[in-house]
Amino acid sequence: MADLTRPILNICCVGAGYVGGPTAAVIALQNPQLRVTVVDKNARRIRRWNSAHLPIYEPGLGEVVRIARDGSRKCYFFNHPESEQALSCDKLHHSNWAVLPERQPNLFFSTQVARTIAEADIVLIAVNTPTKTKGAGAGSATDMTAFEAVTSEVAQHARPGTIIVEKSTVPCRTADLVRKTMAVHRPNIHFEILSNPEFLAAGTAMKDLMFPDRVLIGSSMTASGRWAAEALADVYAAWVPRERIITTNVYSSELSKLVANSMLAQRISSINSISAICEKTGANVDEIAASIGCDPRIGDKFLKAGIGFGGSCFKKDILSLVYLAESLGLEEVGEYWRQVVKMNEYQRDRFSKRVISCLNNTLAGKKITVLGYAFKANTSDTRESPALEVIKTLLEEGPREIAIFDPCCNPVVVRTEIKELLSSKAALGDDGGPIEIYSSPYTACDGSHAILITTEFDEFRTTPSKHLGKRSSVKAKPAVKIEKKKDADPRPIKDLLKGPTETEILALHKYLLGNSSPVPDNDPLHRYKPEPNCENDCPDCGLIKTSGYSTAGNSGEDRPKERLDWSKIAFNMNKPKWLFDGKGIVDADQLTTLYGINVESIGR
Numbered sequence: 304m305a306d307l308t309r310p311i312l313n314i315c316c317v318g319a320g321y322v323g324g325p326t327a328a329v330i331a332l333q334n335p336q337l338r339v340t341v342v343d344k345n346a347r348r349i350r351r352w353n354s355a356h357l358p359i360y361e362p363g364l365g366e367v368v369r370i371a372r373d374g375s376r377k378c379y380f381f382n383h384p385e386s387e388q389a390l391s392c393d394k395l396h397h398s399n400w401a402v403l404p405e406r407q408p409n410l411f412f413s414t415q416v417a418r419t420i421a422e423a424d425i426v427l428i429a430v431n432t433p434t435k436t437k438g439a440g441a442g443s444a445t446d447m448t449a450f451e452a453v454t455s456e457v458a459q460h461a462r463p464g465t466i467i468v469e470k471s472t473v474p475c476r477t478a479d480l481v482r483k484t485m486a487v488h489r490p491n492i493h494f495e496i497l498s499n500p501e502f503l504a505a506g507t508a509m510k511d512l513m514f515p516d517r518v519l520i521g522s523s524m525t526a527s528g529r530w531a532a533e534a535l536a537d538v539y540a541a542w543v544p545r546e547r548i549i550t551t552n553v554y555s556s557e558l559s560k561l562v563a564n565s566m567l568a569q570r571i572s573s574i575n576s577i578s579a580i581c582e583k584t585g586a587n588v589d590e591i592a593a594s595i596g597c598d599p600r601i602g603d604k605f606l607k608a609g610i611g612f613g614g615s616c617f618k619k620d621i622l623s624l625v626y627l628a629e630s631l632g633l634e635e636v637g638e639y640w641r642q643v644v645k646m647n648e649y650q651r652d653r654f655s656k657r658v659i660s661c662l663n664n665t666l667a668g669k670k671i672t673v674l675g676y677a678f679k680a681n682t683s684d685t686r687e688s689p690a691l692e693v694i695k696t697l698l699e700e701g702p703r704e705i706a707i708f709d710p711c712c713n714p715v716v717v718r719t720e721i722k723e724l725l726s727s728k729a730a731l732g733d734d735g736g737p738i739e740i741y742s743s744p745y746t747a748c749d750g751s752h753a754i755l756i757t758t759e760f761d762e763f764r765t766t767p768s769k770h771l772g773k774r775s776s777v778k779a780k781p782a783v784k785i786e787k788k789k790d791a792d793p794r795p796i797k798d799l800l801k802g803p804t805e806t807e808i809l810a811l812h813k814y815l816l817g818n819s820s821p822v823p824d825n826d827p828l829h830r831y832k833p834e835p836n837c838e839n840d841c842p843d844c845g846l847i848k849t850s851g852y853s854t855a856g857n858s859g860e861d862r863p864k865e866r867l868d869w870s871k872i873a874f875n876m877n878k879p880k881w882l883f884d885g886k887g888i889v890d891a892d893q894l895t896t897l898y899g900i901n902v903e904s905i906g907r
Contacts, residue, residue: 309464311534312337315423317453319343319352319412321359321508321615321684322470322501323429328364329512331371331410332805333542339371340411342419352412355834356843360683360711363509366812370805371410375830378403380811382795401796403808403830420460425535427499428453429470434619443622443629443641445474454481458488466531468497472616474623475558478521495531497522498553500560505614506681513806518548521556528553542806561620561627565640568617570605572646578608578906579653588906589887608906610654610693610757610885611647613678615686618644651689654905655696658883661903662753666700670877672751674744675758675886676709676717683711685720689885690757694721698730698737705738708747710760714740748872753881756888762867764888790814873898 316327319341331339343349351358353372357365382401413419420426430449435441450471457467467481478496485494498521503511518539522532529550536548551559578588588608596603612618621644628637662669678688685691690707697705707717718740722731730736741747744762748754756763793810796803803811808828815827837844873880873894882894884904891902 309424311424311466311538313423314339314425314427314538315419316341316427316429316470317343317416317420317457318427318429318431318471319345319348319358320429320431321505322503323427324352324357324359324368325361325364325503325508325512326427326429326470326501328367328371328410329509329542330538332367334538335406335409335805337538338409338411340413340419340423342413342416344414344416346414349412349414351843353835354837354841354843356837356841361508362506362681363513363809366809367509368410369831369834370406372408372412373832373834374408375403375406376832377405378828378830380828401803403828404802416456417460420457420465421462423461423465425466425468425538426457426461427468427470428457429501431615432471432473432619433615434622440626443626445472445619445623445626447473447477447480450477451480451484454484455488458485461489461494463489463492464494466495466497466534468499468535469557470499470501472500472560472564472620472623473498473557475554475561475627477557478523478553493527495522495528496553497531497535498556499535500556502560502563505677505684506679508682513542513809515543515547518543519551519556519559520548521551521553524552542804561624564616564620565624565643567605568612568621568647569640569643571607571609571612571617572643572650574606574608575611575650575905576646578650581906586906591906608887609650609759610689610905611651613687613689614684618647618687648692650905651692652696654883654885655693657903658693658697658753658755658881659700661881661883661901666697666702668703669752670704670706670750671697671702672706672708672748672754674708674747674754674756674763675760676707676712677758680758680760681711683713683716685712685717688757691721691724693755693757693885694738695725698725698728702737704732706741706747706751707738708741708744709758710744710762714742744867745871745875749875750877752877753883754872754876755883755885757885759886759888762865764866765869765890765893766888869894869900870898873900876900 314327314330314337316323316339320343323341323343327339327341331337341352348358352368357368379400379402381399383399428450430453432450433446435444435446450473457465461467467485469477469481478498481496482494485492498519500519502515502517502519518536520532520535522528532550536545536550539548574588574592577591580586581588581591592603592606592608595601596606621640625637625641628634628640658671659666673690673694676688676690677683677685678690694705694707709717718731721738721740722734728736730738732739790810790813792814793807796807796811812828812830816825880898880900882889882900882902884891884902887905887907889902889904891904891907894900894902
């Protein structure tokens, strides 16, 4: 227990991806007394975390990383919600003024994996765990290659008493694997293994981290296990109310993540199955969703029909649950959950076939535009994107061109990814294929015979973003800027002796920004320190100059968000004009009546 009960001063997060990076950034922001280091063997990814060009886009991520990674200046702000007038310096100590102290950097990104693990009191393992593609359990079992490699490295370098935390989504009873690996490399030395799964949704990951509905920590039921769980809970308690931190045994925690994602995916597949019936009967799936969503036993969450779920979690976790059930001899349970994945694939394929059918069963000589490449809005995450599978199907029909535009994905990054994923065929225009990636939606849509909406970005909408089943009575206006509702003023901050929390400071910063662009240039609190300068040969700066894109990889943070001018798009389309709404975000009657576009929507 002497080793196990040492104070927590240093946290290492192995894996600088969509989970590790944002999670470590928020932990560092909320715990300035801790040193948090994210390590990864991918030098390019680490370089981008240490620059202005973050490797992933999530709303709000840039400002959190900047404060924790670079530190901040001491600054003053007017702590009164009704006035913003400037006061002279001799009144800075007036009761209406408050001070934000200078803070030192405590978030670091490094490729020195072994050294950082050796210095850590807690090691978070947040590496990718995809589905196996070959060998035993291929197609459903979890590929633990990366996780096992990290576990072995932790076993070799961790100090006695280090708390090892599973952040990656892993099969149930993975804690036993970790424990055995540690025993092989470090016999007679005790390490506590915790399960702390993430419940982050792409596009809202920072909100999910800052205001989680629960933090789940699983541990062994021994005295040392409970102490380790409490030590990790103390880290989260810096900003998460204690009643939202749930402790369980380690196996319950591991299985809870798989079940949660499987349940959510099940709801999506359920409403998508009903959308197929709606198209055959004349019913409207949005009206059905609004109706049944009023039942409090059902609720309205995850009842939006579309072309199916994507992302790195849902499909992988369902298949992991299927493999677990089948390995336990529960074939019927496995088949039940496998059907959720089958329905998802059916919905996506049904959408593709509908496109081909409406275009007279041939795409030869036609230009097709795909609006949205990420698997959901407000993220640059393209893993398991339904759009890619739709594109694969359309490629088989030999179109003249498939144009792709996504507001949050850098065109150069998308081009590189498609080249890797479709390496067996000449897909990109540079290689003699039909696929072209654009940085302008109007250029992408120019001369199109059909437009496919595959991601629910607000920029593509003609209907309100909420209130299922209601149609917009407001006519679409050209290039309407999307105004976000201004955040509430968090002032006055009452406990100034203790100092405002980081959450309160971020809330104040967002309020003062209003609808203005966030970092890097707009800093109403004058708190940011200059970001590190890029090297002269920085490849990301090169991408900005050559692609005409605002930033490389963090583009969504500072790009202007405007509704598409559908009249302009319709004017430049080829007749007959077709639009296939895979997300139910446009008003079909409006586009048909005003612009002569034939609209086909999911579930209508």
